[in-house]
Amino acid sequence: MTAVAIIPARGGSQRIPRKNLKLFGGVPIIAWSIRAALASGLFDEVVVSTDDDEIAEVARAHGALVPFRRPANLADHHTGTTAVIQHALQALATPHELACCIYATAPMLQATDLHQGLVALQADAQRCFAFSVCSYAFPVQRALRLDGQGGVAALYPEFAPVRSQDLTPAWHDAGQFYWGRREAWLQGLPMFAGHSLPIPLPRHRVQDIDTPEDWQRAEYLFAALKAAGELNL
Numbered sequence: 001m002t003a004v005a006i007i008p009a010r011g012g013s014q015r016i017p018r019k020n021l022k023l024f025g026g027v028p029i030i031a032w033s034i035r036a037a038l039a040s041g042l043f044d045e046v047v048v049s050t051d052d053d054e055i056a057e058v059a060r061a062h063g064a065l066v067p068f069r070r071p072a073n074l075a076d077h078h079t080g081t082t083a084v085i086q087h088a089l090q091a092l093a094t095p096h097e098l099a100c101c102i103y104a105t106a107p108m109l110q111a112t113d114l115h116q117g118l119v120a121l122q123a124d125a126q127r128c129f130a131f132s133v134c135s136y137a138f139p140v141q142r143a144l145r146l147d148g149q150g151g152v153a154a155l156y157p158e159f160a161p162v163r164s165q166d167l168t169p170a171w172h173d174a175g176q177f178y179w180g181r182r183e184a185w186l187q188g189l190p191m192f193a194g195h196s197l198p199i200p201l202p203r204h205r206v207q208d209i210d211t212p213e214d215w216q217r218a219e220y221l222f223a224a225l226k227a228a229g230e231l232n233l
Contacts, residue, residue, distance in 0.1 A: 001097040001098055001122075002044045002094060002096045002097055002098070003042055003043050003044060003096055003097070003098040003099070003100065003118070004043055004044060004045045004046075004047055004088075004089075004092065004094070004096040004098070004099050004100070005037040005042075005043045005045070005046045005047065005099075005100050005102055006047050006048075006049055006084075006085055006088045006089075006099055006100070006101050006102070007030065007033050007034065007037070007046070007047065007048045007049065007059075007064065007101075007102050007103070007104050008049050008050075008081060008084045008085075008101065008103070008104065009030050009048055009049065009050045009052070009055050009059070009104040010050060010051055010052065010055075010070065010075040011050065011051055011052030011054070011055060011075070012075065012076075012077070014077060015210055015211050015212070016209070016210070016211070016212060016215060019105060019209070020050075020055055020104045020105065021054060021055060021058060022215075024107050024215075024218070024219065024222070025107060025219075025222055025226075027062075028058050028062075029104065029105055029107055029209075030048070030055065030058065030059065030062070030104040030105075031058070031062045032106065032107035032108075032109070032233060033102045033103065033104050033105075033106050033107075033109060034046060034048070034059065034062045034063055034064045035062070035063075035233045036102070036106070036109045036110060036111055036113075036114065036233060037064075037100075037102055037114070038063050038064075039111040039232075039233060040111035040114040040115060041111075042100075042114055042115065042118055043100070044094065044096065045065055045092070045094070045096070046063065046064045046065060047064065047065050047066070047067065047088060047092065048064045048065070048066050048104075049068075049070045049084055049085075049087070049088045050066065050069070050070055050075075051069060051070045051071070051072060051074075051075035056069070067091070067092065067093075068088075068091040068092075070084065070087065070088075071087070074087055081101060081178075082185065082188055082191075085099060085101050085180075085185050086185060086186055086188070089182060089185060089186060090186075095182065096182060097181065097182055098118075098121070098179065098180070098181060098182065099179075099180055099182060099185055100114065100117070100118075100177055100178065100179045100180070101177065101178040101180070102114075102176070102177050102178075103175055103176060103177075105209040106175065106176040106177070107218065107222055108176075108205045108206070108207070108218075108221065108222060108225060108231065109176045109177060110205075110231065110232060110233070111232070111233075112232075113132065113176065113177065113199065113201060114177060114179075116199055117130040117131070117132070117177060117179045117197075117199045118130070118179055120197045120199060121179050121180075121181075121197060124197065126195070127195055127196065127197050128180060128181050128184035128189055128195040128196060129178060129179060129180040129181075129184060129189075129191055129195065129196040129197065130178075130179040130180075130196065130197040130198075130199055131173065131174075131177065131178040131179065131191060131196060131197075131198070131199060132173070132174035132175070132176040132177050132178075132199050132200075132201050132206075133171045133172065133173060133174050133198040133199065133200055133201070134171065134172060134174040134200065134201050134202075134203055134206040135169055135170070135171050135200070135203065136169075136170045136171065136172060137203055139159075139164050139167045139169075139170070140170040141156050141159035141162070141167045141168075141170075142154075142156075142159065142164065142167075143155040143156065171198065171200075173191075173192070174201050174206045175206075175208050176201065176206070177199075178191060204221060204225070205221070205225065205230070207221055
């Protein structure tokens with residue numbers, strides 16, 4: 001099977017300006033995703049989908065291909081990931097059988113994670129996707145809400161009498177990689193469904209990066225993991 005890594009990286013970013021090019025660990029943050037994809041040895045092509053000249057230049061400098069430019073209507077604040085992957089698959093000359101979307105802000109992603117996702121998907125022909133997930137550190141059933149009057153209330157009061165060890169563990173999208181079969185991407189099948197396989201990642205290697213606070217926390221985690229020898233890129 002042929003496989004392509006597609007890294008979406010538009011030029012605009014509302015909460016962290018020029019986020020995909022911001023230096024992280026001494027290099028533009030997108031470089032870490034490119035490095036992980038290349039180091040895995042799983043892909044016939046590692047492609048960056050962007051609308052931005054500077055991102056394209058940086059991507060090429062770090063070993064990725066930028067064979068097309070993403071149109072403006074797919075580079076706004078409302079366009080979903082699936083539409084971007086669909087465009088990339090249709091724009092590429094090679095009809096790859098598998099495509100892995102890797103987010104540009106996943107500096108703790110490891111090549112071994114990508115291997116794990118591919119192996120899981122190839123082992124189950126009935127599944128369409130395999131993507132990274134992470135467990136919540138605290139039972140979501142015990143979540144609180146602010147009541148608007150200076151107090152708090154249980155978001156799910158029906159779970160208040162249940163022991164925490166008896167509550168069903170909850171998981172969330174780790175926001176790092178999404179393996180999928182070509183036709184599943186092109187058909188726009190939903191990612192969070194029974195035809196998808198979860199690939200668990202440890203909580204200490206997962207950090208969504210949307211705000212300056214997220215960025216700072218990610219830098220702390222990254223530095224600690226590097227010092228501990230847990231990151232191989």
